[in-house]
Amino acid sequence: MVNSDMKNLRRLGILVPVFSLREENDLGVGDTRAMRKMVDWAAEHRIGFLQLLPINETGGDNSPYNAISSVALDPLLIDLESIPQISREQIQKADDAFVCHEGDEDLVDYDQSNRLKWSLLADAFEKFWSAPERNSAFEAFCITESDWLTPYTKFRYLMGITGSEAWEAWPKEYNTAEKAEEYLASMPSDELAKQLAYYGWVQWHAFSQWRELRDYAGERNVKLMGDIPIGISYCSADVFFESQWFDLELSGGSPPETVFKDDAFACQWGQNWGIPLYRWDVLEKDDFSWWRRRIEKLTDVFHIFRIDHIIGFYRIFSFPWRPPRNEEFIGLSTEEAKKITGGALPGFQPRPDDTCENKAANLADGDKYIKMVLESAGDAEVVGEDLGCVPDYVRPHLEQMGVAGFKVCQWEIQDNGRVVPGSAYPECAFTTYATHDHDSIPAMWKTLTSVLGSAEKEGALRDLSILSEFGGLPFSETEKTFAAYGTVVKWALFDKLLKSNADYAALMVTDVIDSTRRINIPGTVGGENWRYRLPYKLADMPENVCQEWRKPCCSIAWPTCSSPANCSSCSMSTA
Numbered sequence: 178m179v180n181s182d183m184k185n186l187r188r189l190g191i192l193v194p195v196f197s198l199r200e201e202n203d204l205g206v207g208d209t210r211a212m213r214k215m216v217d218w219a220a221e222h223r224i225g226f227l228q229l230l231p232i233n234e235t236g237g238d239n240s241p242y243n244a245i246s247s248v249a250l251d252p253l254l255i256d257l258e259s260i261p262q263i264s265r266e267q268i269q270k271a272d273d274a275f276v277c278h279e280g281d282e283d284l285v286d287y288d289q290s291n292r293l294k295w296s297l298l299a300d301a302f303e304k305f306w307s308a309p310e311r312n313s314a315f316e317a318f319c320i321t322e323s324d325w326l327t328p329y330t331k332f333r334y335l336m337g338i339t340g341s342e343a344w345e346a347w348p349k350e351y352n353t354a355e356k357a358e359e360y361l362a363s364m365p366s367d368e369l370a371k372q373l374a375y376y377g378w379v380q381w382h383a384f385s386q387w388r389e390l391r392d393y394a395g396e397r398n399v400k401l402m403g404d405i406p407i408g409i410s411y412c413s414a415d416v417f418f419e420s421q422w423f424d425l426e427l428s429g430g431s432p433p434e435t436v437f438k439d440d441a442f443a444c445q446w447g448q449n450w451g452i453p454l455y456r457w458d459v460l461e462k463d464d465f466s467w468w469r470r471r472i473e474k475l476t477d478v479f480h481i482f483r484i485d486h487i488i489g490f491y492r493i494f495s496f497p498w499r500p501p502r503n504e505e506f507i508g509l510s511t512e513e514a515k516k517i518t519g520g521a522l523p524g525f526q527p528r529p530d531d532t533c534e535n536k537a538a539n540l541a542d543g544d545k546y547i548k549m550v551l552e553s554a555g556d557a558e559v560v561g562e563d564l565g566c567v568p569d570y571v572r573p574h575l576e577q578m579g580v581a582g583f584k585v586c587q588w589e590i591q592d593n594g595r596v597v598p599g600s601a602y603p604e605c606a607f608t609t610y611a612t613h614d615h616d617s618i619p620a621m622w623k624t625l626t627s628v629l630g631s632a633e634k635e636g637a638l639r640d641l642s643i644l645s646e647f648g649g650l651p652f653s654e655t656e657k658t659f660a661a662y663g664t665v666v667k668w669a670l671f672d673k674l675l676k677s678n679a680d681y682a683a684l685m686v687t688d689v690i691d692s693t694r695r696i697n698i699p700g701t702v703g704g705e706n707w708r709y710r711l712p713y714k715l716a717d718m719p720e721n722v723c724q725e726w727r728k729p730c731c732s733i734a735w736p737t738c739s740s741p742a743n744c745s746s747c748s749m750s751t752a
Contacts, residue, residue: 204272395480451499451500560681634657
């Protein structure tokens with residue numbers, strides 16, 4: 178818990194992507210300076226943790242779940258004002274040069290932000306490198322972090338030459354690890370040392386800022402919650418220079434789901450994420466050093482972390498082809514697909530749960546890997562995103578190991594069709610109405626009520642009834658009437674979520690400010706995905722929003738309310 182007087186009190190968190198935050202002269206993207214302000218706001222409004230998306234450096238698609246390194250942090254999130262070699266005048270000039278295109282005011286423009294930030298970083302590094310004496314802390318960082326930093330800086334340098342992380346398309350002179358090492362060795366040593374030091378220097382600043390932010394948040398009784406995907410990008414420094422850990426013949430993903438009705442491939446075959454599978458036998462022989470390093474570096478900057486798709490430790494749905502070939506297989510029968518792949522088809526690896534023996538083997542493997550993660554995490558708390566096609570043995574074992582699984586309120590349905598009340602949730606759970614892949618609560622409610630008179634009315638009626646029942650809101654299934662979304666509905670839903678028995682409860686920042694914008698639409702690439710920005714700086718947050726969060730003290734089970742039964746500020750009206 179955050180401190181001793183909060184023992185046994187469940188905690189409230191807000192999911193907010195760092196890139197979504199706004200600050201003065203931020204060059205179009207959130208950073209650690211804006212995060213510090215977010216920590217202050219959270220502390221003021223009794224928010225126990227801030228849930229973030231992965232903050233590792235991304236590739237060309239800008240997806241936080243497709244990082245080019247399992248460790249390296251995203252330079253785009255660095256606060257330039259904290260770097261001594263960069264003046265405020267330089268930042269102001271760069272910010273003035275930022276061109277906001279019509280319609281993109283509330284979206285991150287990665288091309289512009291990257292260009293402006295990397296230009297300032299490059300100029301600052303030249304000043305740093307030419308100084309008579311260099312910072313000993315930087316030199317110590319390079320030595321201490323060399324096991325991941327050295328391959329990363331080499332990869333990042335080659336990526337900078339080509340303009341892409343897609344190493345298979347690099348020139349033949351360096352499109353394999355062996356040839357890359359030869360190519361780099363042929364360069365003048367002083368020139369190479371400087372180029373690699375540049376990317377190391379950027380990472381030094383990134384880690385320094387995030388470590389300081391972690392400490393600052395802890396002092397304010399706010400915990401930072403990170404996110405670690407089950408996989409790593411095929412186009413990453415890890416896969417390129419440490420390929421021994423990965424099975425590059427198989428591509429991880431998820432099984433077919435009807436929810437992706439507009440995606441012919443996903444409906445037929447599933448989602449092909451393109452992540453390589455792990456060679457767990459090889460990793461185990463090395464005492465899982467790669468995974469331990471990944472976890473240990475994550476806990477350098479976070480108090481809590483979520484493992485995305487934790488069920489992938491037990492078994493993962495896999496494809497015998499990479500995503501660029503997906504279109505080849507749309508509409509093919511399994512026999513036709515086999516002719517192309519040599520007999521292989523998508524399915525669960527290392528084995529399906531089709532026999533008791535396979536289930537037992539998958540269970541034993543998954544438990545072993547998760548115990549390794551917990552051991553490596555030390556004092557950090559671990560949450561497991563266990564949504565999707567989940568084997569029946571996973572959730573009980575996660576709970577036994579103290580890993581909080583997800584409870585999406587409107588998806589928790591009893592055998593009799595009634596919604597599971599929050600009071601019935603186990604303590605070892607993480608509850609929410611939505612993740613970054615879903616609509617916000619106001620968007621969800623407004624969409625559902627808008628289609629009650631359409632062909633989709635039956636599904637909308639069911640979903641609204643479930644939400645209303647969970648929130649204790651009045652509704653009529655027969656007359657198909659539900660309350661319009663507003664403060665009453667909002668806080669009725671918030672109240673039931675926050676009073677649940679789960680150790681963690683989280684709302685999205687879009688829920689807090691009544692936004693209907695999406696953070697991500699699964700199964701799609703580009704567009705507005707991973708680009709959402711708050712419409713204002715935290716300092717300019719509307720007073721009515723702040724007032725709402727100052728009122729429901731007993732609703733969030735915070736120790737500031739000594740007599741909840743007589744607390745008028747917490748009362749809810751359903752009129």
